[in-house]
Amino acid sequence: MAERAGYTVTMFLIDVxxxxxxxxxxxxxxxPNGDKRTIEMTNLEWSLQYVKLKIQEMIYNGRKTDQCGVILFGSEETENMIHDxxxxxxxxxxxxxxxxxNAGTLAKxxxxxxxxxxxxxxxxxIVGIETQDTYLAKKKTWTRKMVVLTDAQNPIETEDWEATAKKMSDLGIMLIVVGIDFDDENIEFEQEDKPHMKRINEQFFHEFASKLESAVVGNCEYVLDEVSRPDAKQVKSALMGHELRMGxxxxxxDEGIVLQVKASKCTALARPKSWKKFAKVQKKDKDGDATTLTQVDDNGVEKVLFSELxxxxxxxLDKDDDEEDAPKPAPADKDDDMDVDVDTQKDVDPDKINRLDKxxxxxxxxYGASFVPCPDGSFARLxxxxxxxxxxxxxAKNFKREQAIGEVxxxxxxxNSPANQVALSSIVKALCNRKRMAIARWVSKDGMDPKMGVLHPIEFDNVDCLLWVQMPFADDVRKYSFASLDNLISKNGEKITKHPYIPTNAQQDAMDNFVEAMDLMEAGEKDDDGNRLSWFDTRLSYNPAIHRTKQAQFHGAVVQDLNTHPLPPPHWELLKYFNPPRRTLxxxxxxxxxxxxxxxxxxxxKRVTRARKDGHVHTNDDDEMLLLDQLPKPTIKSSQPARSQTAFSQRTSLSPTSNKKQPAKKLDDDSETESEGEAEAMLLDETPAVATTKRAPPSDVDMLMTPARSVSPTPPEQEVDPGRVPGRIVGLTNPLVDFRRNLDAGDIVxxxxxxxxxxxxxxxxxxFSRRRTKEMIECLKAMRYTSKNEDEVDAWNNFLEDLRHTCVEEEPGNKDFWSQVQxxxxxxxxxSHDETKLKAGKPQGVPESRAVDFIQS
Amino acid sequence: MAPYDEWNRVDDEEDDELQDTSFFESKKDVILFAIDCSISMLELHEDPKYEDVKTCHLFTALEAAMEISKRKVIVGPNDAVGIMLFNTTRKNDSGGQGADIKQNNFVYQPITTIDAPKVSELMKLLDDAREDPSSLRTTFPPLVGHRVPMGDVFTSCNWIMRDGAPKTASKRVFLITDVDDPNAGPGKERLMTSARTTLIDLTQAGIMVEPFFISTEDKPFDQTKFYSSVLLPNNVNDDEGDPSVLLESISITRIDDLLAQMKFREVPKRALFSIPLELASEFVIGVKGYGLVTEQKKGTYRYFVDVGHKMELAGSRTTYVDNIEEDEAMNDSIVYGMALGETLGAEEADDERDMSGTTRAVSAFSRVFFTQDEQKSFRTLGLEPRIKLLGFKDKTELSFEDNVKHSYFIYPDEMARILIRSYNLGLHVTNRLSQAYSGSKRTFSALIKSMAKKEKIGIALALMRRNSAPVFCALVPQEEKAEEGGWNEPAGIHIIPLPFADDIRAAPVQEGLRASDDLRDSALKWIDKLTVKNGSYPPDSYPNPALAYHNEQLEASAFRTDFNPEDFEDVTLPNTAAMHKRAGSLMKEWLSALRQDETANIVDLPDRGKKRKAVNSAQTEGEVRSFYEQGTLAKEFCRGHSLAVSGKKADLLDRVQEYLAAN
Incomplete structure (x- = not known):
């Protein structure tokens, strides 16, 4: 930690x-199929990974003062400053x-x-010391490091090595020896049949290291594992000068108080290092045909050039200026797609755009539809x-912890000021003494927008300070209303105490035991006195995204081919808090x-497979779309406008025309407003209350649970395995049974x-629907019978018109089925009117003649 | 404020925060105000605020509609509103949105994107009504003798929405009336049924109705007469299958509360995520997540282009181009890798020196870059969105400093539409696995109760969205609690993201001088005086002044009126006058105790070795001023007052002078 970041020269000495x-x-x-895989590589290749990862780290950190040099030993040629x-x-x-x-270093x-x-x-x-020392002649304060990579298989001239060790100590060089197949207690490794020469050499390295101030000898495998261990960079934040004022x-x-204080970050959100985008460089010829740019390297291997983007x-200027309102054809499967990963980019039709000069x-x-010019991009600031x-x-007990909105x-x-230290200390102590917190307004620089927050006193071992966290302005708080979980009140205004939403005493007991059993306060490791500590510590919880991304980035930068050298799994340290401790479980x-x-x-x-909307559009949603479509497409059939009229004209019962809108809405409306989800919930709620109560006199519970109307959560073109699509109470496997059961059970007709x-x-x-023709005719009959008697005349009539349309006029259609219906x-x-007029009220349906004609046409 | 370019970035992997907001702001919110125009709404009464001014409920309702429009336009410049009046005999103009709606329903302003001229029109109407309170009656003659069936009102709303609101918008009707039994008389049963039916149609069209019932002492609003059988539970309290009946909060007992109540509902309730909460393996419930505290930022500027007769919004599009040919790279050809680092010219022995740093040569058959999917999986570690409970800890374990960003709020969802997707790219087929968890509410409810009772918090691993990164978080239970003002603190769990080791900074200061108990006690005195005993941090008292300052200028500019900075009041400024009045003398005592404090006057700081005169900047300005006049201390003064200490002495003096002039 004492080390200064950067200002370091590392010499890599590589045995070749x-x-x-x-x-x-x-x-x-x-x-992917679970098979074990191995790859054959030379010891050089294998151990070089360590050097490359270390160098990649320097590239990653991007500090100009983080430098390195590479010296080979055992090379064919001789070329070094002492030899010269x-x-x-x-x-x-x-x-x-x-x-x-840089990347060229790695390539080399x-x-x-x-x-x-x-x-x-x-x-x-010795060459390394000399080279480094010459380079650092005027940079005495720089940190010197040296890494030796070797298999220690070759003779070492050990005469006079103490002088070398002394020189290294004098210069303060830190040494790391990465040994291939060195014996290492850390991983309990001991090489079998170790050659005598190697054994002696290993001993030499250990002895050599022991004479240095700072040196380690490690097994290559162990070191490679350690290098991918997550390591949080210790950052000490800069102290920023401020005034703390009261009054x-x-x-x-003579009364107003001004203290000179310094602010520094206590937490700061770290993010994964961003990826660079690359693509193959394409060379376009005169005709605009692109070819991939390649180059041939020294060994005659053809290489493809990838360029950073x-x-x-x-x-x-989008001529189609109806920017947001234009009906977009695509978002069928976006409904609760949080990851708008397709990005916000609009698909722009090249013919429609006018490029503009910035x-x-x-x-x-x-300002709504109005334009308010503001050439500076910002109005005058407060x-x-x-x-x-x-x-x-x-x-402090009234502090709402969940409202803290930022870094601390x-x-x-x-x-440098005793008076300020004593002054702040007295305030901190006073606040701690009374368990108080302060409300404060923070302006980071003259003219910057103020923030509101709270100050929390903290007494460390040797210093007192305040902690600041930003709190929301009135504008930042959303007061959404949520239904009470406990107070369920019936239509009659009575409080309900038994309900599937309310846990029973037995359930509450089970939960109490669960919370007790899953306690982590003594689930961690033992401390020095043998007491168990609590499990999970923020200070040891590494951000898996940061370190995994870094690991992948390093790996990609270092290997020659990901196909043969796939990314190793994440370091266990990253995953240690991914599951509750085994003991606790x-x-x-x-x-x-x-x-x-x-x-x-x-x-x-429910597993659901659906075709994307850009495939083909099913017949029935075409119709359904129309009802909500304020700009009917030119392809509408003549009967449509009339129908949308009836959809909204007075009805005493629910006409299916309106119901038809649901799927259409579903497709178009991908908003996450609450309206959708809840209706589904009502419908699919499988609480016994719904299923068993009779339709006629609704009990309290029944009224409460009445699913009312529902918005279907799944678009109509879905295909399902047996059973029902969520939101549908009639399934595809046995529709007639479902239908009758639902009527009996008193669900809404x-x-x-x-x-x-x-x-x-x-x-x-x-x-292959033909084999179900008979069944379908039975279904139709049952549906018609119910429609006629249960005030669903319009529903039936509209449905039947749709059905005919679907069968006869759409592709693929099912003309055969329609002829069976006929x-x-x-x-x-x-x-028709005639069939309904016996009932009270206005006759419904179509004229009798139309009913007769319809089925014949 | 991020410039627009930055805003519109297509980068999908880096900033999930960015997407949080863009996802929502791309969504339009549409409100249709449906205001009753019955005689009772037009009845004049004394204005509670101004003397000798007559007003009526309709006026207040229209005024509230205007205020809400003005507020909404700033938050969502694409949001739309419309105003419909019912129970008036005024006829609709032909051709517009209201052309064929039901009789005695009048479209005053069709649904359009909120626009300065529209708001001005409404303001003018209100101004006229201030002048002549009866003018509203003439503008919108009330229907006398009978009332429009509510079914017709809902149907009209449906049609207006259908014609005016984009399909993808969230759509709401704010129903404002003081008539509790609109369709009394013969046929009431039938009319109630039809009202209910048409209301169901509205709901199915994705339109929520939010009723605001005006109740007065003389004319209490009895919901059981009509509305309790008409309104659907979820209309009243928009939650899934909510079994509770009408809440008190929508019944406005004082007409002045109308606007306040509307402000609560100004923003439609939107869930940020809908994911499973895994309490243990195979013990999973569904929850929805909300952002109850989210920093509201100033709007970002956009680019416009002059097309002659008007200004048009310029669209923008981001592309990626390579470094060599400057050609646009197709999205599907983009791969991901590490930055190549910069070239250090001289030392670089590479042949392609000019290219290293921007290009990487790869043999034709090998692969060194990652695909987008791989790159994403490195962020998520292959997890699916969910909150996974790891166990429980004492409430006290959640310390103040374990905070990095705002919290989320989860609430159980019996029917979470939790989709697990996998792409089959070649076939354009999306496989979905949708899951419902019935029993979520009782489980969640029991969980909150147990945690609260045992004073525990949960520790969990959460991946809130598919493209975000996993975080550890604290689950803080909140039991429901009714507060004043009709606002109920709901039952739920706050999710507080915890800092990772990577986010925690070391304390740079390890030691400092401490105060004596006497000095502490002296400080206690004025702190006590300035403490609100039952107080807490009150967000409602602090509207964001910078945002308001910006928005007022925006509004002034839109309405072509002047913005006067002098009139702007920043209510976040501390009330120093009151502070001095309450505690001034005690602060003075503390200051003088400090001045005499031995420790405070140490001039030789232990760890510095070097003697220097301590700047006692806790001293009064006056003393320092005298130092300054003696021509010394410039540098110390600068240091002591957090001014830059660089430059020549003259620069320092300038800085000091500036400071003293300004303060």
Whole structure:
């Protein structure tokens, strides 16, 4: 931690002796089919990963003062500064001079191959010291590091090594020896049949390291694992000067209080490092045909060039100026698609756009449909004065923790001013003493927008300070109303105490036991005194997205091919809090089982496959769309406008025409407003109350649970496995049974009729529907009978017209089925006045003649 | 304020926060005010605010509609409103939205995007009515003798919405009336049925009705006469299958509350996510998540272009171009990798020096970049959206400093439409697995009760949305509690995202001088005086002044009126006058105790070694001023007052002078 970030030169000394060309099998992540996979690579290739990951880290951090150089030993050639000057030091080569690395550095390392020679690591160390020291001649304060990568298979000239060790200590060089197949207690590794020479050399490295101030010798495998361990960068935030004010020091100079304070971040949201976008570089010829740009490297291998992409924003005038209102054809499957991953980009028809020059554009705001010019992009700002003003105090117990909306800041007294320290301390102590917090207004710079927040006192071991967190303005708080979970009141105004929504005493007991059993307060590791600590500590919880992304980015930058070198799994440290501790789960096992039993949460999964809307549009939604479509498409059939009229004209019962709107709405309305979800909930709620109560005299509970009308949650073109589509009370497997059962059970007739119609249409539209023709005719009869007697005349008539249309005029249609319907004749046709006039009220339906004609046409 | 360019970025992987908001703001909200124009609504009474001014309920309702329009336009510039009056004999103009609606329903303003001229028109109407209170009666002659069937009102609303509101918008009708039994008399039963039926139609068209019933002492509003059998439970309290009946809160006992009540409902309730809450393996319920505290930012500026007769909004489109040919890369050809780092010219021994840093050469058959899906999976660690409970801890374990962003609020959902998707790209087929969890409410309710009783919080791992990253969070139960003002604190669980180790910064200051108990007690005195005993942080008392300042200018500019900064009142400023009055003398005492405090006057700071004169900037300005006049201390003064200390002495003096002039 004392180390200064950057200002470091790391020398990588890499053994490329012939022995480094020996190969090993390295485990890869399991293949998608679960098979174990391994890859054969040379020891050099394998251990180089460490160097590359370290270098990638420097590239990632992007500090210019984080530099490195690479020296090879055991190389064919000899090329180093000591040799040039004094000779000797053979087979040591300065491969990459000291610099801030980039992708080219990594590419160059990838070309390394084991040589036919042997090299001496101590030679390389001496060259490394010299090279580094020369480079840092005028940069005495820089940190010096050295990494030796070796299999220690070759003779080492150990004479006089103490002098080298002393020199390193004098220069403060930190040494890391990464040894291939070195024995290592950390991973309990001991190489079998270790050659004698290697054993001696390993001992030498350990002895050498012991003479240094800072040195480690580690097994390569262990080091590679450690390098992917998440490591939170310790950042000490800068101290920003501020004034903490109470009262008005200008007009009341003898009373107003001004303290000089410093603010620094206590928490700061870290995000995963962004990815760069790349694409193959395409070269366009005169005809506009693109070819991929390639280049041939030194070894004659053809390579494809990928270029980093830059963002460019274009402005255009959309001639179709009805920007948001234009009916969009696409969003069929977007309804609760949170990840608007297709991005906000509009598909622009190139013929329709007028590119605009950014210089011609005027900045402004929209005030509804009006344009308010504002060339600066911002109006005059509220004049404010930098500082933190305390507005008042309140008891800390009233603090609403959930309203804190931002990162936390420390507020320290000026470290150079005893008076300010004592002053702030007295306030902190007073607040702690009375368990109070302060309300404060924060302006970070003159003219910056103020923030409101609270100050929380904190007494550390040796210093007192305040913590600040931003709180919401009135504008930031949403007061949505939610139904009470406890107070269920019936239509008659009586409080309901027994209801499927209200937990019973037995259920509450089960939950109490569950909460008890899943307690984490003593579920962690033991401390030094053997007491169990609580499980989960924010200070040890690494952000998996950051570290996994980093791991992937590094890996991608370092390997030559992801196909042969797939990304290893995430480090276990990242996943350690992903599941409750095993001990706790074990202890809670029976409590969990009790809860499952007692609460009996039913899960109703339905696998649904649906075609995308851009495929083909089913016949029936075409019709349904129209009702809500304020701009009917030119293809409407003549009967449509009339129908939409009837849909809204007076009715005493629910006509299916209006019901027809549901699917259409579903398709078009992808808003997440509450209206949709709830109706579904009512409908699908499988509480016994709905199913068992009779239709006629509704009990309290029944009234409450009455599903009323429902919006179907699933679009009509869905196909389902057996059973029902959510939102439909008539299924496709056995519609007639469902239909009758629902009528018997007292569900709303309208819904049953509507869903029956839906089911029939759905079934006859499917392949091989012929074998169900008879069944469907029975369904039709039952539906008609119910419609006629239960005031659903319009529903039937509209449905039947639709059905004929679907069968006869749409593609693929089902003409065969319609002819079967025609065979049944008048008794299945539209319901006429004559059939309904016996009943009270206005006669409904169509003229008798129309009913007769309809079924024949 | 982010410039528009930044706003409109298509980057999908980096900023999930950004999407949070853009997802919502892209959505239009439409409100149709349906206002009763019956004689009772037009009856004049004394204005409660102004003396000798007559007003009527209709006036208040229209005024509220105007205020809501003005508020809405600023938050959602694309939002639309319309105003329909019923029980008036005024005829609709032919051709407009109201052309063929039911008789005695009049469309005063059809549904359109809120627009300055429209609002001005309404303002003018209201101004005229102020001058001549009877003018509303002449403008909208009430229907006498009978009333429009409510079924017709709902049907008219449906048609107006159908004609005027975009399909994807959230649509609501604000029904304002003081007549509790609109369709009394023979045939009431039938009319009630028809009202209920047409209301159901409205609901099915995705339109919510939010009733505002005006009740007065003379004329109490009895909902059981008519409305309790007509309104659907979910109309009243928009929650799924909500079994409770009419809430008191929508019955406005004082007409002045109308606007306040509308403000509560100004923004439609929208869920941010709908995901499973996994209490244990195979013990899962459905919840919906809401953002109850979200920073409301100033609107972002847009680009407009002059097309001659008017200004048009310029659309924008972001593309990605390569560095070499500057050609646009097709979306499906984009792959993801690490930044290549910058080239250091001289040391770079590479042949393609000019290109390294921007291009990477890859052999034709190997792959070094990741696809978008892979890249996303690195963020999510392959998790599906859900909140997974890990266990419980003591309430006190959630410390003040464990905060990085705003919280969320979850509420049980019996029928969460939780979809699990997988793409089959070649076939354009989306597989969905939709799940419902019946029994969620009782489970959730029991969970809250247990946690509250045992003073526990939950610890959970949450992936709230498919493209966000997993976070650990604290689950803080909230039991329901009725508050004054008709606002109920609902039952639910607050989800507080916890900082990761990566987010936690070390404390840079390890030691400091401490105050004596005497000085502490002296501070206690004025702190006590300035404490609101039962208070807390009151968000409602602090409207965002910078936002208001901006919006007032925007509004002034839209209405072509002047904005006078002098008239602007920033209510977030501390009330220093009152502070001095209450505690001034105690603060003075504390200051003088501080000045005499031994520790405070240490001049040799222990860890500095070097002696220097401490700037006692807790001193009064007057003393420092005298130091300044002596021509010393410029640098110390600057340091002490958080001014820059760089530059020559003259610069420092300038800075000091500026400071003193300004303060």
């Amino acid at each position: 002796s012939a022995s480094m060309g020996e190969t090993r099998d390295v485990e890869l992540p399991d293949a 000057r004094d000779g000797g030091y053979d087979h040591v080569k300065e491969f990459i001079p000291i610099c801030h690395p 390392l990838s070309t390394l191959k084991a040589s036919t020679q042997t090299g001496d690591p101590v030679d390389a160390i 008005d020091p200008v007009n009341h100079p 830059n963002r460019r924003t274009e402005y255009y 210089e011609d554009l005027i900045r402004g705001f929209k 004049p404010t004065k930098k500082g933190i003003d305390i507005c008042g105090f309140f008891p 800041q420390y507020i320290w007294a000026d470290p 074990k202890r809670a096992h029976s409590a969990i089982e009790d809860c499952k039993q007692s609460f009996n949460v039913k899960q109703v999964p 309208t819904k049953a009729v509507e869903d029956m119609g839906w089911a029939i249409t759905e079934i006859i539209n499917r392949p 065979k049944v004749g008048r008794e299945i046709s539209l319901i």
